[in-house]
Amino acid sequence: MGGGGREGRSYRSRTQRKHFKQSRENVWKRSKADPSAPDSTDNPSWQPFATQNPAFDEYYKAQGIVAAEEWERFVEVLRKALPAAFRINSSSQFCSDIRSQLENDFMESLQAEVSEEGEAGAIRPLPWYPDNLAWQSNFSRMQLRKNRTLERFHEFLKLENEIGNITRQEAVSMVPPLFLDVQPDHFILDMCAAPGSKTFQLLEIIHQSTKPGSLPDGMVVANDLDVQRCNLLIHQTKRMCTANLIVTNHEAQHFPGCRSKSNASDKEIELESNISQLLFDRVLCDVPCSGDGTLRKAPDIWRKWNVGLGNGLHSLQVQIAMRGMSLLKVGGRMVYSTCSMNPVENEAVVSEILRKCGGSVELVDVSSEIPQLIRRPGLRSWKIRDKGVWLASYKDVPKYRRTGIIPSMFPSGRSDVDPTDNGHKQENGTNGNSEDALQPTEDAMTSVDDLDVEVSDLPLERCMRLVPHDQNSGAFFIAVIQKVSLLPVVQEKSTTPQRNLVPKKDDEPHITLSNQIPEDKNGKVEVADGANEMCPEGTSEANLIDNEDEGAALESDSFNACENHDTEETEVPVDKETGSGRTGEKRKLQMQGKWKGVDPVVFFKDETIISSIQTFYGN
Numbered sequence: 367m368g369g370g371g372r373e374g375r376s377y378r379s380r381t382q383r384k385h386f387k388q389s390r391e392n393v394w395k396r397s398k399a400d401p402s403a404p405d406s407t408d409n410p411s412w413q414p415f416a417t418q419n420p421a422f423d424e425y426y427k428a429q430g431i432v433a434a435e436e437w438e439r440f441v442e443v444l445r446k447a448l449p450a451a452f453r454i455n456s457s458s459q460f461c462s463d464i465r466s467q468l469e470n471d472f473m474e475s476l477q478a479e480v481s482e483e484g485e486a487g488a489i490r491p492l493p494w495y496p497d498n499l500a501w502q503s504n505f506s507r508m509q510l511r512k513n514r515t516l517e518r519f520h521e522f523l524k525l526e527n528e529i530g531n532i533t534r535q536e537a538v539s540m541v542p543p544l545f546l547d548v549q550p551d552h553f554i555l556d557m558c559a560a561p562g563s564k565t566f567q568l569l570e571i572i573h574q575s576t577k578p579g580s581l582p583d584g585m586v587v588a589n590d591l592d593v594q595r596c597n598l599l600i601h602q603t604k605r606m607c608t609a610n611l612i613v614t615n616h617e618a619q620h621f622p623g624c625r626s627k628s629n630a631s632d633k634e635i636e637l638e639s640n641i642s643q644l645l646f647d648r649v650l651c652d653v654p655c656s657g658d659g660t661l662r663k664a665p666d667i668w669r670k671w672n673v674g675l676g677n678g679l680h681s682l683q684v685q686i687a688m689r690g691m692s693l694l695k696v697g698g699r700m701v702y703s704t705c706s707m708n709p710v711e712n713e714a715v716v717s718e719i720l721r722k723c724g725g726s727v728e729l730v731d732v733s734s735e736i737p738q739l740i741r742r743p744g745l746r747s748w749k750i751r752d753k754g755v756w757l758a759s760y761k762d763v764p765k766y767r768r769t770g771i772i773p774s775m776f777p778s779g780r781s782d783v784d785p786t787d788n789g790h791k792q793e794n795g796t797n798g799n800s801e802d803a804l805q806p807t808e809d810a811m812t813s814v815d816d817l818d819v820e821v822s823d824l825p826l827e828r829c830m831r832l833v834p835h836d837q838n839s840g841a842f843f844i845a846v847i848q849k850v851s852l853l854p855v856v857q858e859k860s861t862t863p864q865r866n867l868v869p870k871k872d873d874e875p876h877i878t879l880s881n882q883i884p885e886d887k888n889g890k891v892e893v894a895d896g897a898n899e900m901c902p903e904g905t906s907e908a909n910l911i912d913n914e915d916e917g918a919a920l921e922s923d924s925f926n927a928c929e930n931h932d933t934e935e936t937e938v939p940v941d942k943e944t945g946s947g948r949t950g951e952k953r954k955l956q957m958q959g960k961w962k963g964v965d966p967v968v969f970f971k972d973e974t975i976i977s978s979i980q981t982f983y984g985n
């Protein structure tokens with residue numbers, strides 16, 4: 367047939383391979399000077415991404431997240447485009463058909479068409495994911511989009527993704543839900559859930575063994591602060607056709623206590639007759655982070671990365687994780703995860719949770735779980751960098767920086783400062799706001815090798831860090847924490863907005879979530895300045911959603927309030943009907959902008975609809 371015969375086919379394959387190889391090299395890094403690069407002529411302002419950042423190198427070399435002899439290999443892989451990965455929906459009725467199409471059709475056909483001699487499979491199942499349900503290709507998302515040889519495979523991915531049979535998701539992002547040990551009857555809180563790839567994974571697990579026509583006993587509450595990202599979350603999860611999901615839009619650190627009118631079960635603490643407080647069997651705490659683990663997917667992070675990103679998020683991460691712990695049932699498991707490699711966002715946060723919770727939580731040793739997954743143990747030692755200075759412990763922090771750099775960032779978590787201490791020697795007697803105060807003195811410019819770094823006495827090696835060159839992936843950090851008893855009780859001083867509270871009768875024992883939150887002696891959870899700067903300058907757009915590819919595409923891991931740069935913001939009066947705001951205040955309405963086509967969240971007003979929902983779910 368056309369072009370037929372063995373010779374014709376092999377010629378075509380060779381040509382395709384050559385074309386493919388060239389475009390493989392081109393898509394990621396094109397030189398402006400290269401006249402053959404299509405974009406350089408079409409768009410003279412086009413610049414290739416810079417894939418290096420001296421501050422990044424200096425910081426991570428000093429932290430020792432990989433051994434010195436591995437450094438070159440580590441950054442070499444970090445500079446390469448991330449191979450596309452996806453998961454088959456384990457609860458889909460077409461799950462086995464899709465898996466066999468991959469195993470029996472695409473594995474061979476793609477190998478023959480585009481792989482170089484001896485090159486590892488064009489697509490292959492991820493060895494650590496159960497039942498061959500997660501796959502990784504040798505192609506980046508860009509290659510999948512642009513390369514005609516891959517068209518049939520790309521169309522397959524797009525279609526199956528759209529109808530919910532597969533989910534396109536970065537491989538390492540699939541890991542945290544696996545360590546949650548979810549059972550179909552579990553109540554799960556996904557605290558920072560958008561755009562929802564892990565929520566979808568959790569829903570799959572609770573639906574997996576449900577018979578057609580029946581609903582699982584479990585439920586997922588998926589929360590996110592950003593309303594636009596909540597829209598994406600809804601768009602993503604509606605592919606699942608589930609009734610066992612509630613999407614909420616709160617600050618996770620202030621996630622309200624949920625009360626239900628039901629017979630209290632072991633999932634709940636009975637408050638009054640018929641009113642119980644819902645606690646969760648599992649909590650996923652995939653917090654906003656600086657996102658440098660997604661560098662391969664979002665190379666613009668190279669340019670934007672700076673040490674302030676991680677330092678500025680530490681406090682918020684602690685607060686979110688602590689709220690998660692307080693909402694977790696005794697005996698329950700919480701996974702804390704980030705797509706950042708930075709110890710201040712990772713080990714330091716986990717350490718602070720362990721310290722604040724005393725003996726009521728345990729860092730679980732999961733080294734024997736998912737043995738095929740290559741991981742590195744968590745660090746027990748790290749240092750903080752601030753304003754160009756390395757700091758080994760809190761006592762080294764100049765007074766003018768003590769609101770931004772806090773004790774919990776250091777391995778010991780101790781403050782150890784003399785209360786009469788007026789500040790560190792490099793303060794130069796100036797006040798912290800002057801420019802001079804920001805210049806480190808020679809004395810303060812201690813070389814990182816001379817630092818007397820603290821070593822944590824917590825078993826932080828039980829945390830895990832996934833690094834790119836171990837299994838050709840992005841980077842991720844994961845810690846599994848078990849709640850073994852109620853958290854230390856402190857004087858009740860609510861840090862949580864209490865809504866729809868049942869009136870407390872004075873003579874009855876009254877348990878609120880807030881009285882389980884360990885607080886400092888002033889009854890406050892510590893907040894470092896900058897923690898609420900949700901979008902520290904240069905925070906990544908790592909999570910730019912690949913709309914072009916997947917409609918309202920769905921794979922994004924790092925926090926990115928900066929995405930809102932692309933959306934229009936209009937000031938509108940508060941909506942009195944929904945009560946979202948106080949009279950006289952103005953509130954910013956995030957317009958759809960580039961999210962056009964993604965279903966907006968709509969508030970029901972029609973009583974008939976509301977009562978039919980109430981009838982379905984019960985009160």
Ligand SMILES: C[S@@+](CC[C@H](N)C(=O)[O-])C[C@H]1O[C@@H](n2cnc3c(N)ncnc32)[C@H](O)[C@@H]1O
Nearest residue numbers: 558559561562563564591592617618652654923
């Ligand atoms: C790392 S992303 C979550 C990725 C998500 N778990 C997934 O797998 O698709 C972090 C999310 O946290 C949200 N976020 C940021 N600050 C938050 C807060 N204070 N409370 C709740 N969510 C927050 C961001 O909008 C972002 O969607």
